[in-house]
Amino acid sequence: MFLILGALRRLNVPMTTLREGNWRGHAPPPLGRDPEGKTLGILGLGGIGQNLKRKAEAFSMRIIYHSRSKLSEHVAGNAEYVTFEDLLARSDVISINIPLNADTRHLISTREFQQMKDGVVLVNTARGAILDEGALVKALDSGKVASVGLDVYEDEPNIHPGLKANPHAILLPHMGTWSVETQAAMEEKTIANVRRALETGSLRDIVPEQACL
Ligand SMILES: NC(=O)C1=CN([C@@H]2O[C@H](COP(=O)(O)OP(=O)(O)OC[C@H]3O[C@@H](n4cnc5c(N)ncnc54)[C@H](O)[C@@H]3O)[C@@H](O)[C@H]2O)C=CC1
Numbered sequence: 001m002f003l004i005l006g007a008l009r010r011l012n013v014p015m016t017t018l019r020e021g022n023w024r025g026h027a028p029p030p031l032g033r034d035p036e037g038k039t040l041g042i043l044g045l046g047g048i049g050q051n052l053k054r055k056a057e058a059f060s061m062r063i064i065y066h067s068r069s070k071l072s073e074h075v076a077g078n079a080e081y082v083t084f085e086d087l088l089a090r091s092d093v094i095s096i097n098i099p100l101n102a103d104t105r106h107l108i109s110t111r112e113f114q115q116m117k118d119g120v121v122l123v124n125t126a127r128g129a130i131l132d133e134g135a136l137v138k139a140l141d142s143g144k145v146a147s148v149g150l151d152v153y154e155d156e157p158n159i160h161p162g163l164k165a166n167p168h169a170i171l172l173p174h175m176g177t178w179s180v181e182t183q184a185a186m187e188e189k190t191i192a193n194v195r196r197a198l199e200t201g202s203l204r205d206i207v208p209e210q211a212c213l
């Protein structure tokens with residue numbers, strides 16, 4: 001949600017110029033856009049996608065989603081299930097929340113960027129290689145993508161120089177779980193799982209190594 005709001009408001013430019021001692025920069029900073037009424041396309045309405053949906057609804061965003069299958073109304077609520085192509089074509093903001101695997105590597109590349117709205121905002125907190133970073137840099141430089149918020153990269157910790165050079169990219173060093181609460185929850189879950197393994201011999205929620213890219 002932070003990256004969605006920051007990218008919509010194009011906050012990277014004023015945050016940078018302010019620190020350089022240059023109040024609002026040499027020219028007025030680019031005008032941002034508000035979330036209200038914008039269509040948020042969530043790619044992957046799983047655990048994180050559903051959590052994001054609830055938060056985005058509080059900002060009066062209209063939610064569409066594409067997942068492996070249409071989810072029950074109990075889970076999806078008012079969010080509309082659409083095809084992958086419709087999600088690309090109809091979203092003002094796209095959030096990537098699917099796992100990386102052989103099917104999703106470079107799922108979004110040149111052809112997919114062409115199908116998006118002009119000035120789309122893109123956020124990826126899932127895995128870097130779902131996006132073709134070379135194609136993303138071209139889409140950003142051309143203005144097709146107005147701004148991007150990234151927590152993950154194709155070749156971490158290396159970041160494509162075109163992303164670092166682009167003023168409309170908000171970049172974080174893969175820190176989605178880096179909060180006191182989430183770290184505590186992860187520790188508790190790990191301890192419970194070790195106990196479970198000692199008592200029953202089986203583990204829960206362990207992702208096969210090759211799927212955990
Ligand atoms: N930046 C960070 O620190 C973190 C990143 N992640 C990433 O976020 C991803 C999502 O996490 P969760 O929501 O917990 O996973 P999840 O497994 O609960 O949800 C993933 C959803 O994506 C859907 N999906 C899978 N392949 C798809 C495809 N090809 N097209 C459309 N939908 C597809 C699944 O049906 C599922 O609903 C994780 O795989 C992980 O890579 C997760 C935690 C922290």
Ligand SMILES: O=CC(=O)O
Nearest residue numbers: 125126174176177
């Ligand atoms: O990227 C982090 C994760 O927990 O997955």
